Amino acid sequence: MNFSEIEKKWQDIWDKEKVFKAVDFSDKPKFYGLIEFPYPSGTGLHIGHIKAFSSMEVISRAKRLQGYNVLFPIGWDAFGLPTENYAIKHNIPPRIATDENINNIKKQLKKSGFSFDWSREIDTTDENYYKWTQWIFCKLYEKGLAYKSKAFVNYCPSCDVILSNEESQGGICDRCSSQVVQKEKEVWFLKIRDYAERLLNNLDKLDFPERVKEEQRHWIGKSEGAEVDFKISINGKIADTLKIYTTRCDTLFGVTFMVVAPEHPMIKKYAKDIKNLDKIKEYQEQAKRKSEFDRVQLNKDKTGVLINGIVAINPITNEEIPIFIADYVMMGYGTGAIMAVPAHDTRDYDFAKKFNVAIKPVIKGGDVDKEAFTDIESGEMINSGFLNGLSVKDAKEKMLQFLTENKIGNKKINYQMKDWAFNRQRYWGEPFPIIYCDKCGTVLVPYEDLPVKLPEIKNFKPSKHGESPLAEVEEWVNCTCPKCGGKAKRETDTMPQWAGSSWYYLRYMDPHNDKTLADRDKLNYWGPVDWYNGGMEHVTRHLIYSRFWNMFLYDIGVVPFEEPYKKRTTQGLVLGEDGNKMSKSLGNVVDFTEIIDSYGADVMRMYILFMADYESAAPWSSKNINGCKRFVERVERMTSLLDDYDGVHKEHITMLNELINKVSFDIENLKFNTAISALMTFVNTVYQDKYLSKTEFVEFLTLLYPFAPHFSEEMNEIIGNKTYLCKSSWPKVREDNSKKQIKLPIQVNGKLKDLLVVEENISQDEILKLIQDNSKLSQYLAGGIKKVIYVKNKIINLIV
RNA sequence: GCCGAAGUGGCGGAAUGGUAGACGCACAAGACUCAAAAUCUUGCGUAGGCAACUACAUGAGGGUUCGAGUCCCUCCUUCGGUACCA
Numbered sequence: 001m002n003f004s005e006i007e008k009k010w011q012d013i014w015d016k017e018k019v020f021k022a023v024d025f026s027d028k029p030k031f032y033g034l035i036e037f038p039y040p041s042g043t044g045l046h047i048g049h050i051k052a053f054s055s056m057e058v059i060s061r062a063k064r065l066q067g068y069n070v071l072f073p074i075g076w077d078a079f080g081l082p083t084e085n086y087a088i089k090h091n092i093p094p095r096i097a098t099d100e101n102i103n104n105i106k107k108q109l110k111k112s113g114f115s116f117d118w119s120r121e122i123d124t125t126d127e128n129y130y131k132w133t134q135w136i137f138c139k140l141y142e143k144g145l146a147y148k149s150k151a152f153v154n155y156c157p158s159c160d161v162i163l164s165n166e167e168s169q170g171g172i173c174d175r176c177s178s179q180v181v182q183k184e185k186e187v188w189f190l191k192i193r194d195y196a197e198r199l200l201n202n203l204d205k206l207d208f209p210e211r212v213k214e215e216q217r218h219w220i221g222k223s224e225g226a227e228v229d230f231k232i233s234i235n236g237k238i239a240d241t242l243k244i245y246t247t248r249c250d251t252l253f254g255v256t257f258m259v260v261a262p263e264h265p266m267i268k269k270y271a272k273d274i275k276n277l278d279k280i281k282e283y284q285e286q287a288k289r290k291s292e293f294d295r296v297q298l299n300k301d302k303t304g305v306l307i308n309g310i311v312a313i314n315p316i317t318n319e320e321i322p323i324f325i326a327d328y329v330m331m332g333y334g335t336g337a338i339m340a341v342p343a344h345d346t347r348d349y350d351f352a353k354k355f356n357v358a359i360k361p362v363i364k365g366g367d368v369d370k371e372a373f374t375d376i377e378s379g380e381m382i383n384s385g386f387l388n389g390l391s392v393k394d395a396k397e398k399m400l401q402f403l404t405e406n407k408i409g410n411k412k413i414n415y416q417m418k419d420w421a422f423n424r425q426r427y428w429g430e431p432f433p434i435i436y437c438d439k440c441g442t443v444l445v446p447y448e449d450l451p452v453k454l455p456e457i458k459n460f461k462p463s464k465h466g467e468s469p470l471a472e473v474e475e476w477v478n479c480t481c482p483k484c485g486g487k488a489k490r491e492t493d494t495m496p497q498w499a500g501s502s503w504y505y506l507r508y509m510d511p512h513n514d515k516t517l518a519d520r521d522k523l524n525y526w527g528p529v530d531w532y533n534g535g536m537e538h539v540t541r542h543l544i545y546s547r548f549w550n551m552f553l554y555d556i557g558v559v560p561f562e563e564p565y566k567k568r569t570t571q572g573l574v575l576g577e578d579g580n581k582m583s584k585s586l587g588n589v590v591d592f593t594e595i596i597d598s599y600g601a602d603v604m605r606m607y608i609l610f611m612a613d614y615e616s617a618a619p620w621s622s623k624n625i626n627g628c629k630r631f632v633e634r635v636e637r638m639t640s641l642l643d644d645y646d647g648v649h650k651e652h653i654t655m656l657n658e659l660i661n662k663v664s665f666d667i668e669n670l671k672f673n674t675a676i677s678a679l680m681t682f683v684n685t686v687y688q689d690k691y692l693s694k695t696e697f698v699e700f701l702t703l704l705y706p707f708a709p710h711f712s713e714e715m716n717e718i719i720g721n722k723t724y725l726c727k728s729s730w731p732k733v734r735e736d737n738s739k740k741q742i743k744l745p746i747q748v749n750g751k752l753k754d755l756l757v758v759e760e761n762i763s764q765d766e767i768l769k770l771i772q773d774n775s776k777l778s779q780y781l782a783g784g785i786k787k788v789i790y791v792k793n794k795i796i797n798l799i800v
Numbered sequence: 801g802c803c804g805a806a807g808u809g810g811c812g813g814a815a816u817g818g819u820a821g822a823c824g825c826a827c828a829a830g831a832c833u834c835a836a837a838a839u840c841u842u843g844c845g846u847a848g849g850c851a852a853c854u855a856c857a858u859g860a861g862g863g864u865u866c867g868a869g870u871c872c873c874u875c876c877u878u879c880g881g882u883a884c885c886a
Contacts, residue, residue, distance in 0.1 A: 211804050215881065218803065223885070246886060259886090302884085328884040338886045346801090347884050416885055536880075610824075611812060616805085617879080624812060627824040630839095637839085674814070677823035684823090687840085745819045750867045752819055789866050795818045797866050 001636060003600030007710040011113060019064070019726045020115045022071035024510075025525055031068040032526050033060050034505055034565070036534040036542070037075045037122075040101035042086040045108050046582070047574050047592040047620065051608045055533045055571060055670060057114050058609065061706035062667050064115075065730040071526055072115060073508040075122035076102050079130075080497035081159075084428035087460070094428045094460060098125055108593065113601045113710055120511045124500030125428075129507065131451035132517035133499050134433040136549065138444050139556055141434075145191045146422065148442070153421060155183035161425055182288060188432070188493065189419040192548050196220050196415040199547055207567040209615075212539050219540040221416025223247055226400055228339065228409035230258060231313040232266075233320065234273045242266065242312060242323075245334030245414060248376075249403065250395035251341040252316045253384035254362035256352065258323045259304065259338050261331040262287035267307075275308040280325055287327045302328055302351045315408045316385070326351065334414055346372045363392065420545065422496060425468045427460040429494030437481035437488040446482050452490070468492040501542055502549040505529050505564060517558065524560045532565040543568070569670060572617040574608065579619045590620050602708035603628045609672035609707065631680055632711055634687070635704070638697065639719060641686060645693040652696055654740060655685060657733040663703045664730070672707070679704055694719060699731040746771065747797040748780045764790045771798075 014020065033056040038049055060072040078098045086101070087094040102123065109116065122129055140146040155161075158178040192199075200220045203213045225247035231238050242258065260266060262284045271277055283305045304326030311320045328347055329338050342352035343361040349372035352359050359368050362384045366373020373379070381387040386402070387395040403409035423432070431452045433445035445452055455476040460469050470476060470492040481488035503517070509526040510518035534543075543565075550564040575581060576588025583589070595604045607628040612618030648656060659682050666675035682700060686692050698716060705712040705725045713725050740760040744767065746753050754777055756770060767790070771777045780800055787799040 211881085214804060218882065221885070225886080244886080248886080326884095328886095330885070333885050340886085345886075347886080350884090414885080416883095540881085613813080618812070621812065621825075624825050627812095631824085633839095673812095674823080677814075680823055743819080747818085747867070750865095755819065787866065789818090791818060795867085797818080799866055 001711075001714065003602070003710075004597070006714045007111075007113060007601050010710040010713045011110060013713075013724065014115070014726055017724070017726070019724075020060075020070075020072065020117050021119060022073070022117045022526075023069055024522055026069040028067055028069040030071065030526060030530075031060070031063045032071045032509075032528075032530045033063070034073070034508075034529045034532045036538060037077045037501070037504060038105060039080065039082050040076050040078050040098055040105055041082050042090065042097065042101055044101070044104050045592070047590045047595075047608070048582070050112060050592050050604070051574050051614075052533065052535060052571050053109075053114055054605055054609055055569065055614060055672070056531065057605075058667060058672060058706040059531065061115055061709060061726075062664075062730065064726070065702065065705070065728060067729065071120075071508065072117060073120045073122075073511075074109065074114070074116040074118065075120075075504060075508070076105075076124065077497075077501050077504070078102070078123055078125040079429045079495075079500055081161075081424075081426065081428075084426060084460070087428070093456070095125070095456065098123075111593070111596055111601060112605065115709070120508050122504060122507050122511050124430075124504065127451045127453055128512075128514065130430045130454075130500065132507070133430050133495065133503070134445075134450050134452060135447065135517060136503060136553070137430075137495070137499075138433055138447065138450075139558075140190060140552065141444055143552075143556065145194065145552065146188060147191070148186055148188050150184060150186050151189070151421070153183055153185050153187055155181055155185075157181060188422040190422045190548075192420045192545070193415055193417060195548050195551055196222070196417055198551060199544060202547075202563055206563060206565070208565075209569065212536075212543075212568055212570065215539050216544060219417060219544065223414050223416070225249070225412055225414065226403060226409050227335065227412040228252070228315065228403060230315060230339065232270075232323070233311050233313055234270065234309065238313075239270070239273075239310075240266070242337055243335045244337045244339045245412060246339055248341060248344065248396075249399045249409065250381065250384075250387065250392050251344050251362050252314070252339070252399060253381075253387065254341040254343050254360045255314050255317075255321060255339045256342060256358045256360055257321050257340045258312045259326045259329045259340055259348075259351070260307075260323065261329040261336040262325055262327050263331040264325070264336045266310075266337075267325065270310055273309050276305070279305050280307065283325060302326065302347070302354055304328075304351065304355065306355070322357065324351070324355070332418060333416065342372065343368045344373055346374060348372070362387075420548075422499070423493040424496050425493055427454075427457070427469045427494065429496065430454070430499055431470070431494055432491040434491035435479060435481060435488045436491065437484060437486060439486055440481055440483045440488075443481055443483050443488070449482070454494075468494060470494070498542060498545050502546045503553070505532075505546070506550075506553075506559065520558075520560060527559070528561045528563060529565045531567045531569070533569045533571060536570050539570070570615060572612065572615050575617055575619040577620050577622060582620075590622075595625070599625060599629055600710075602711045603632055606632075606676060606707045610676045612673060614670045614672055628676075631676075631683065632708060634683055635711075636715065638683065638686060638692065639715075641690055641692050642694055642697060642719065643691050645691075646695075647693065648695050648699075648734065649691070649693055650738065652689075652693075653734050653736050654738060655682065656696060656699060656731075657736055659700070659703060660731050660733050667706065676707060679707075701725060702728060702731055742793055744793070745795045746777060747795060749799060750797060753777060753780065760793055764788060764796070767796055 035053045035056050038045060056072060060070045064070050083098055084094055087097040090097065124130060137146060156176065156178060158176045200217060200222055203216060225245055226249040227243055227245055228249060229241040229243055232240050232242050267280060274280060304324045307323045307325055310323055312323050314321055329336065340348035342348040342357065342359040344363060360383060361368045362381060363373060363379040364382050365375065365379035376392045379392065381390045381395045387398060390398060400411060431454055433450060433452050435443045435445060437443055455473055457469065457473050477489050477492060479488055479490055506518050506523065510522040513519055546564055550559060551562055553559040554562045573581065576586060578588050580586055580588060592604060603625065607625040610628055611624060659678055662678040663675045666672065697719065698721060701712045701716050702725055716725050741757055742760050743755045744758050745755055758767060772781065780798065783800050785798055785800055789797040
């Protein structure tokens with residue numbers, strides 16, 4: 001069989017018959033399966049994409065035969081740095097590069113035989129698409145969820161671009177791996193923090209794997225504690241209050257010093273009262289130069305400077321305590337100031353040891369000469385006035401009550417999740433629908449003027465100082481204010497990579513609408529996404545961002561469901577043949593187009609799913625793929641075993657039923673590897689039996705169809721069927737009256753002794769009689785039976 | 801450090817607490833062939849035995865159970881994620 005020929009043939013037939021077209025408002029039950037749409041990068045897709053898309057591909061193919069109206073769409077996440085970097089490298093305008101890359105990838109996907117509904121293809125860089133991305137931004141701005149603020153941002157000197165926290169994890173630029181530094185800049189933020197609690201709480205309702213939920217919970221990082229006001233005193237006079245955040249208000253009696261972040265505003269405010277200002281300023285400069293990465297790396301060695309001239313007063317004990325400035329306290333979390341309890345916090349302990357500050361234990365149990373005692377489960381309060389004798393838990397409660405009653409502090413919940421830094425100083429992104437007018441200030445572009453089109457320009461390379469190249473396009477930047485008609489300028493930054501992908505699953509439900517981002521009735525029919533499969537790497541960024549946007553659109557009445565994705569699964573990586581992550585530098589990258597050329601798309605798809613459990617990482621093997629190739633060829637030769645029997649051979653009913661159940665269940669549970677192995681077992685058995693009816697063969701082919709669709713269709717045609725498999729229906733199990741023989745394991749004292757072939761559902765007495773009559777087994781009964789454990793059709797265990 | 805996942809033949813990997821190693825790869829033998837490839841058949845955890853069989857085996861050590869790869873406890877290793885988060 002010529003694979004490339006028949007694969008092309010069936011792809012054309014499916015195309016012509018429009019079998020993958022999702023029908024709006026059909027009476028059939030709907031199924032919306034989603035995969036993460038790819039970046040149209042210059043190198044095309046890699047084998048990991050094929051695996052990532054194959055789960056929903058198989059499920060969609062099966063669901064269609066099972067009577068569902070399936071929406072399985074595809075599109076392009078085309079804005080952003082990868083595309084732009086490619087364009088710069090090859091000196092092609094990003095628009096043209098994007099179109100070329102999309103065409104290339106489209107070919108790859110079609111050649112692989114994916115059953116996407118191409119009529120719903122979307123492109124985030126299409127102005128009819130980003131019009132609505134801008135529209136959503138306008139809504140966010142109107143509701144006060146988008147704001148511009150001066151902030152320290154992660155800046156990559158090499159890319160000359162400001163990065164989000166997620167793109168600069170570990171202080172390393174996501175794109176070019178160079179060191180990120182801190183830079184102050186006016187940037188756009190989205191108030192995702194306002195949604196933290198809902199994003200967290202809704203997780204309980206969602207069908208996501210536990211590890212995905214855990215990662216999201218961790219990322220949101222909720223912590224419950226208290227804010228406490230400490231007075232600060234200058235020259236013996238109370239000057240101000242210094243607010244701190246703590247989760248350990250039970251240890252207030254143990255506070256022996258305070259620490260503020262280097263960027264803390266109190267330094268500027270009381271500069272004239274600080275006697276060692278030079279030293280402090282020097283330290284601040286030092287801290288600014290350090291990237292966040294350095295600050296983390298140097299965690300073993302605490303640095304800091306005592307602030308001379310200002311002291312704090314412990315609100316509980318009224319003791320005067322010193323204040324330090326140190327970079328182990330971050331301005332971005334809590335209030336940027338902490339109360340330090342060296343006896344019960346390892347960081348404070350290290351600092352106190354180095355700077356010779358008093359360490360005062362307030363919980364019984366540890367030895368503070370050696371280390372901080374941080375166990376909060378055991379131990380009771382000491383040296384703590386009215387808390388003495390209480391457990392940590394009770395002390396926390398009582399202190400919180402005391403703080404509230406005396407107006408010294410209050411309960412406070414903090415989140416580690418920061419507001420979303422929502423812009424880039426790059427060309428290839430959605431322009432902001434924002435205009436700056438000297439008279440009117442920041443003005444939204446009116447809705448009827450959307451989209452704000454990205455101008456075609458020659459110099460799209462990033463300009464210096466982290467500005468967008470758009471800033472140099474005067475005829476675009478200069479505009480009139482929509483409010484007063486006066487001269488005004490456009491925002492020249494563009495939206496980040498994650499903008500377009502935060503709502504694309506909505507557009508698929510109504511991709512060509514020019515009145516609204518998607519018709520509400522259609523959203524109601526198709527939404528939410530029933531099953532979303534993607535990579536672990538998108539669990540904390542894309543997945544949370546899009547949950548946030550969906551929640552917002554739900555709140556303003558645009559979308560009829562609060563959560564976008566009912567169910568989420570993830571695929572494991574395809575590793576290189578050497579067991580390492582595929583990378584160009586290791587030279588272990590598998591080119592799947594070569595695989596298609598030598599094995600065909602069907603064998604490639606099947607092997608990717610057969611090689612391991614779908615959700616775990618597994619190495620590619622150029623040897624093992626032959627197993628799938630041989631399997632397909634074995635199926636092809638099965639035609640010689642076909643007989644003229646009409647229907648299903650009685651003695652094949654059980655086998656076929658088991659196969660139908662197994663394959664159906666396994667597909668639904670992402671157990672593709674065992675589904676394929678069951679299909680192989682079936683074939684092996686038929687080769688033993690040496691006969692098979694046509695009905696049986698067609699049902700087998702139908703079960704094989706989701707994995708090897710072209711081949712199955714071809715075989716079905718070869719044996720004379722006129723109906724295409726893509727239009728047929730999933731096999732159903734038949735009533736099975738045969739008396740089944742099973743092999744029952746016989747254990748004596750928990751050790752397997754023999755297997756007896758017995759009829760299904762045999763009683764315990766009958767089986768004991770069989771053992772009695774069995775010359776080999778009866779010897780074990782000589783000493784009498786103490787106990788019998790019989791699990792019907794599973795096992796019998798005799799205790800003698 | 802913390803959170804999560806995992807550790808099973810020569811290899812990729814199967815096993816709702818109930819026959820450990822399904823299925824596949826590799827390997828070996830036989831059939832077919834002048835021969836090779838392909839294909840078909842058979843074998844294939846380790847040790848002992850001609851064999852029937854026996855013993856031992858799922859990272860290590862304990863425990864629960866009639867029965868543990870699976871559940872519990874204590875470790876070790878690997879891989880992901882995350883972190884001076886107060």
